[in-house]
């Protein structure tokens with residue numbers, strides 16, 4: 371009997387942990403961290419202090435988790451209405467708003483303290499500004515009122531790249547702002563592809579996502595322009611900024627070519643939700659691989675290999 375009670379209590383505790391975990395929308399966080407890491411490697415020219423990496427990624431995770439939790443509290447009314455989000459801890463009543471707010475505040479304080487003590491104040495302030503921007507500008511102000519909600523709101527999602535750069539150099543250079551711009555410009559194709567697939571859900575709750583208000587044809591045109599601009603922006607890191615080398619440039623061009631192709635297919639078939647789905651899924655792989663290319667390119671061994679190959683080519687000439 372006692373055993374049964376203990377196991378039931380244990381199960382409940384695990385469920386509580388799981389609910390708080392879900393509040394943080396954990397599936398999105400790894401990609402935010404990958405952009406932070408990519409930026410750190412470029413900033414550190416391939417030699418990142420492992421402890422700083424750990425601290426920055428942990429601080430970034432805590433900040434993003436805090437931001438998402440507050441978003442879950444704020445959006446609990448519409449999350450209840452939409453099929454995709456109905457089972458989140460807040461609309462399903464598993465966590466009370468007051469408890470979630472305390473949880474978010476603790477996460478934010480931990481993030482700020484960790485980054486200030488073990489990285490620097492600039493990185494801490496940037497992460498904190500990410501929370502404020504996502505909550506006030508995106509969630510409160512734009513999401514329910516403007517078709518440009520995710521364009522401007524996308525700046526919050528691009529801030530982790532600045533956090534990474536700042537953690538390494540304690541300043542923000544042109545290259546840092548360019549990586550920020552890459553994530554910023556990538557966000558509309560990423561999100562609008564998804565919004566095309568689930569526009570009925572957004573229409574039901576009156577969220578003015580672009581496909582709902584302007585229609586599929588206008589949305590795919592916008593996706594097309596943002597895709598082209600994103601790919602051009604990725605190449606600027608190689609030339610004229612020289613923050614990344616030829617290996618990065620080659621991979622960015624290849625990945626970009628595919629991104630443009632997916633976007634072109636969508637431009638031809640605005641109403642096809644399967645094509646939109648492919649674009650959405652590719653957008654995630656694209657950002658992941660692009661950041662991986664930044665890391666690989668920055669490594670000393672890559673520089674060594676590239677110089678050796680160039681030297682060999684000179685010998686042949």
Ligand code: HEM
Nearest residue numbers: 397398401402405520523524527528553557561564654657
């Ligand atoms: C304002 C900007 C953004 C909006 C509105 C947005 C919106 C969304 C939404 C609604 C989903 C589906 C999530 C779900 O089904 O629960 C999603 C998925 C995803 N987003 Fe974004 N996103 C934005 C920016 C970003 C950024 C900056 C990143 C990372 C760099 C990112 C990474 C991801 C990933 C990895 C997924 C897939 C998660 C999964 O596996 O289900 N998003 N996004």
Ligand SMILES: CC(C)=CCC/C(C)=C/CC/C(C)=C/COP(=O)(O)OP(=O)(O)O
Nearest residue numbers: 398433434437497500501504526527529530
């Ligand atoms: C540095 C720092 C703290 C940055 C925070 C950045 C951050 C949390 C970006 C997430 C962007 C995102 C996935 C939005 C989801 O939109 P939504 O909330 O409208 O999605 P939903 O429809 O699934 O609720």
